[in-house]
Amino acid sequence: MFSGHGEWQITKDVVVTSGVFTRKAVERIAHEAFALAMQRRKKVTIVHKANVLRLSTGLFLNVCREVAEQYPEVKVDDYHIDAMAAHLVRRAADFDVIVTENMYGDILSDLAGELVGSLGLAPSLNANEHMAMAQAAHGSAPDIAGLNIANPTGIISSGIMLLRWLAEKHTDHKLPEVAATVDGALYQTLQDEVKTKDLGGHASTSDFTEAILDRVNSLQK
Template structure:
């Protein structure tokens, strides 16, 4: 038994429900594969704001840094008060504080759903620490400002270092996939300097991987191509905002944003995070689909296995994916967003049963 220490942060809205569902699956993995997990919890979001005056206390960041991995529930950061009053975005804070530079977002059509149209099987590798995100590109203060009441300006930071390491992450991932194909998405015909720098680094890394296929597509064209023929693509690498948008599009094309796993990874830390938001309108009703967070935790277990921290994690991750596939095949366990009659709990219980059967 190797064990791993995981910090669990429930978040807001449906966060506590899908985190509880994910813990059901983790407990099944722990028992079936002898993971010897050490699970810790801490408050973030509105509950932390009420108790500590901030949506993410410094103690939580320190605990995340000390853990082997983090599980983050969705947060309602758009509803938080201003930063000066404690309304920080926990996701952004952790991505910056732990240097989680690669946001890995797979999109794959589940066979069980029998969706019409062309199958999707691709991964978006999104740069996670700079770009147009106002909280991630300045040493002090946000990257947006208003010089007068009628003008708003935004700064986008693109650095050679960030471009190089996200390109390296994408090509390393492509080496493990059958298609062995990387597509860099950009808008260098307009953003000639910043997206031009991104492409320089992608081309340099591509030259180090002559055995992989490499091409480049404009962001607007890519949105159209994904709808028309997503099967053309394998690993998509791009900057922060483009990647956020394209990965959501790919997730919907593959079945639902509620099925989309997402891992934020860096050199030393990783964080599982559902790709969707906190959906406060359905909180507490048992309707929330927990698969996105469960699939994200499978990615975290696999990441820990690759690092040698949790050798049994790879088998557990594969069992989770098999459990998800089996659960989605039954309309009685699927949640309403997937045309089923199940609940958050029944879907999690079905995935956990699948894990136990796979062991």
């Protein structure tokens, strides 16, 4: 063996990749999805590729279906990952909570970000039972680093998600108010046509951020 961890290069011409699916991990993410759905439109879509990866994503699909039985109020459907990408483009409004494995989720989240106007709008939150990390879905965007043109909506929205996660975990009633204030200011900024370059506007990162801060201050008066 040449090298590898998760991916193994057996020879200079052959690489093998593995994926690990455990019942415990799938149950955890499935419960999170269904609990979130209960707060929203009570609809969950399971995304998989069980027609090809019968054991790995087959386990994912079956465990999600088992968890679904504990949430009879939630409507459940499932799609293969390739079909789901097409359905999102054609009829994104038909979906709400999507539960899937990491790589498929990474792909679909970027697609969803572009569908609403720009990947710069998309937030993300990586969380388990004890800790969470907020980051914009687009990553560090090194190609525009230092140019003051990045859309900060994604990272600000990620911070809002983190505030709400912390509020739930620590039963803090003030944090949802803070999250709602920032969320409202962000929404108003976009409604007022303050746009960064990726949205067809001319506002810099600093301009956009200052506009949000102005609206936060006005909402607090």
